[in-house]
């Protein structure tokens with residue numbers, strides 16, 4: 001039974017960049033009908049795409065009027081004054097605009113459909129529009145996570161301004177993080193790696209369109225095959241998409257690829273929920289590819305790979321590991 005579980009978005013590391021925001025509190029939806037929650041989620045996606053989470057629908061648009069009525073009943077929109085509820089805003093990944101719900105919901109529904117059809121775990125999005133919208137959201141989300149972790153990353157901003165500084169984006173997708181970091185630090189160079197050919201193609205298009213072709217390299221490569229040595233000052237690792245065996249193989253290579261004093265920031269998919277919520281979170285974590293990983297297990301893996309100063313940073317949007325070489 002899915003009653004009481006609302007799945008509305010994707011956020012870093014359980015969100016994150018990864019994954020899906022699950023909230024299981026006080027949903028006034030049709031608790032006895034699991035499909036009712038799917039209608040709530042789909043309505044969020046539709047209205048977000050029409051800008052109708054922030055303004056009332058016209059009475060000549062009965063589908064939108066009915067959708068807004070549903071979201072008000074579900075506690076996701078306020079009726080008076082009309083607009084998104086605090087609860088809806090809290091379900092979004094840090095820094096992501098309301099409109100990004102449109103892409104997150106369509107991505108989620110596509111993933112659920114693949115799951116229903118019997119798909120294997122792992123990120124398998126091939127729709128270029130969804131790949132692009134995820135990239136746009138990822139850039140904002142990664143910058144926001146780095147900002148929220150800044151007390152654990154002393155000197156990083158200055159370091160990224162140093163000539164020759166370099167960033168590694170693991171699972172680069174549409175290169176959202178590569179582009180955002182390169183824009184934020186004008187001399188920074190970046191490498192994005194991804195095992196998916198459609199992602200690599202899209203990432204190269206986006207990097208060229210951003211005018212960063214001379215500063216960013218996109219490789220079709222697994223993180224477990226990285227051979228760079230002393231090459232990067234900041235490494236972004238979304239555990240949500242990396243099976244544990246891949247992560248275990250990758251971390252010592254990432255340690256070798258990091259420069260002395262470099263920071264590795266890894267969003268992880270944890271699960272402290274119980275009951276239906278806990279089962280949903282574990283299933284979702286499994287299907288995005290990385291599975292559930294506890295902060296303690298992540299810390300052990302990072303230390304075994306040679307990283308030190310390992311911190312567990314619990315943010316509203318999920319848990320992030322910060323470590324240094």
Ligand SMILES: C[S@@+](CC[C@H](N)C(=O)[O-])C[C@H]1O[C@@H](n2cnc3c(N)ncnc32)[C@H](O)[C@@H]1O
Pocket residue numbers: 017123131134135136138139170171172173174175176177193194195196199221222223224241242246289
């Ligand atoms: C949700 S996407 C990341 C989105 C990205 N940050 C953006 O800006 O678009 C996760 C990515 O991880 C990639 N991935 C999965 N396993 C990988 C591996 N072993 N090495 C590198 N990338 C991997 C997937 O192909 C997928 O593109």
